[in-house]
Amino acid sequence: xxxxxxxxxxxxxxxxxxxxxxxxxxxxxxxxxxxxxxxxxxxxxxxxxxxxxxxxxxxxxxxxxxxxxxxxxxxxxxxxxxxxxxxxxxxxxxxxxxxxxxxxxxxxxxxx
Amino acid sequence: xxxxxxxxxxxxxxxxxxxxxxxxxxxxxxxxxxxxxxxxxxxxxxxxxxxxxxxxxxxxxxxxxxxxxxxxxxxxxxxxxxxxxxxxxxxxxxxxxxxxxxxxxxxxxxxxxx
Numbered sequence: 001x002x003x004x005x006x007x008x009x010x011x012x013x014x015x016x017x018x019x020x021x022x023x024x025x026x027x028x029x030x031x032x033x034x035x036x037x038x039x040x041x042x043x044x045x046x047x048x049x050x051x052x053x054x055x056x057x058x059x060x061x062x063x064x065x066x067x068x069x070x071x072x073x074x075x076x077x078x079x080x081x082x083x084x085x086x087x088x089x090x091x092x093x094x095x096x097x098x099x100x101x102x103x104x105x106x107x108x109x110x111x112x
Numbered sequence: 113x114x115x116x117x118x119x120x121x122x123x124x125x126x127x128x129x130x131x132x133x134x135x136x137x138x139x140x141x142x143x144x145x146x147x148x149x150x151x152x153x154x155x156x157x158x159x160x161x162x163x164x165x166x167x168x169x170x171x172x173x174x175x176x177x178x179x180x181x182x183x184x185x186x187x188x189x190x191x192x193x194x195x196x197x198x199x200x201x202x203x204x205x206x207x208x209x210x211x212x213x214x215x216x217x218x219x220x221x222x223x224x225x226x
Binding site: 004031033035041042043044045048056058090092094099100101102103104105106 | 158163213
């Protein structure tokens with residue numbers, strides 16, 4: 001049984017560009033959450049998707065957007081990249097009606 | 113708003129010695145509490161969780177944690193540390209509703225001396 005998978009593993013972009021990160025949840029999980037982890041800090045909640053809709057959102061600007069597909073996989077899009085967007089982006093999935101999140105290995109985004 | 117504080121940024125412990133990592137939270141209702149571990153360059157692995165019931169919870173890799181409501185604490189312990197326990201540890205609080213956003217502490221990095 002595969003865990004939460006994220007792609008790509010690493011990504012390098014320049015300021016002003018746009019990026020899309022992808023996440024496949026664990027089998028049987030229906031909720032996907034995204035977190036940003038800056039170097040030396042704890043993860044910060046970006047948003048959560050359930051039934052293809054954004055259910056909750058953290059304190060992130062509209063440049064951060066997402067999508068969930070019918071197969072429960074998800075994408076995180078960031079527009080107009082800033083240097084401060086450099087971080088590890090973590091995806092987590094949850095089983096139906098359970099308050100437990102299982103994390104993927106993350107995508108390391110570097111903005112130059 | 114909920115918050116989590118991990119007072120110790122770094123802890124160095126000798127292999128075989130005991131380990132305790134502190135976590136204090138601020139949350140209005142009964143919290144859902146978690147400890148995760150992150151090895152370098154990796155994602156987060158769930159060590160244990162507390163939802164309700166017995167305040168001493170057992171997790172994987174020989175870890176346990178105790179919920180103390182009066183102190184708003186959820187400290188993580190291990191009786192005997194192994195070199196493979198060197199990692200960063202994060203305490204998190206989750207909202208009780210089905211929308212289970214997690215709020216994390218800043219983490220404690222554990223170094224293990226041989």
